[in-house]
């Protein structure tokens with residue numbers, strides 16, 4: 001263990017097993033891209049999660065520093081760092097959940113699709129590693145464009161003969177987190193009391209908040225609906241512009257990623273009724289992938305929920321979303337067929 005030389009492998013295992021014997025559940029989680037803008041706060045929040053017993057931090061730069069830093073937190077998870085491609089396999093072996101925020105973020109004027117050329121290759125390499133070293137892990141894919149990287153990951157897993165659609169989840173939780181916040185603001189409620197389903201995908205018009213299904217039940221004027229839908233769809237761009245060249249959402253994304261990973265871990269533990277939105281293989285529409293609410297269980301996304309009743313505004317939005325989504329999905333599949 002390069003960053004924690006005092007702690008022998010056997011001592012780490014003893015600590016993990018000891019905790020398991022005490023009835024405390026412990027899952028092994030890897031973060032790929034752990035030294036990045038999202039990766040660092042994500043690693044910190046994962047180290048604070050009581051469901052995590054072992055936390056592997058992998059990156060192609062700076063992971064030893066991040067690991068040393070985070071390993072000093074007096075929480076339960078044992079942290080190990082891995083640097084560079086030659087340590088990818090060690091980082092992945094035995095993992096229950098792999099969270100992937102590796103890749104380049106947007107700058108002002110860029111769309112998520114502009115990131116495709118760089119991030120597609122990164123996601124492919126990382127997923128090849130997963131196929132080999134932890135084919136049963138639940139994968140939480142954050143790297144953009146999610147609408148294309150999830151189809152890429154699926155093709156990599158198919159090629160390796162290990163594809164299980166239930167275990168591949170594109171993370172759209174930030175759209176839900178934003179929707180809850182913005183809707184709560186309009187309604188004058190605490191965001192923790194608000195639940196907004198966001199379906200479709202994770203880019204521009206493919207982000208489709210279902211404001212007619214907000215809990216607690218409420219209604220919006222046409223102006224409010226228009227304002228909220230646009231603000232939720234453009235939430236990422238709002239942050240990109242405010243950061244003015246220094247990247248995209250990292251802190252709210254890390255929060256959303258941990259909220260989602262925690263739901264996956266509770267599902268793995270066998271908790272009942274764990275339901276969150278995610279971009280998954282789906283038969284809800286004619287498209288092969290679509291984001292809706294899914295029920296998370298011991299084997300991943302065990303149930304994919306239907307859209308439920310949509311109003312006219314949402315039905316029109318759905319048609320727009322599907323048109324763009326079809327192109328992005330095809331782009332991912334074509335990349336792998338090349």
Ligand code: NAI
Pocket residue numbers: 032033034035036037038039058059060061101102103104105106115119122125126141142143144145146171172173174175202247248249250253
């Ligand atoms: P960043 O540039 O700060 O960090 C990315 C990290 O990935 C860097 O540490 C870099 O060294 C690492 N990396 C690059 N190539 C790698 C490889 N082959 N293997 C492992 N690690 C590698 O970027 P940031 O802001 O953390 O964003 C990461 C990704 O997350 C971007 O693609 C961004 O668009 C996406 N994102 C997704 C969101 C979502 O809702 N799904 C929201 C916000 C960002």
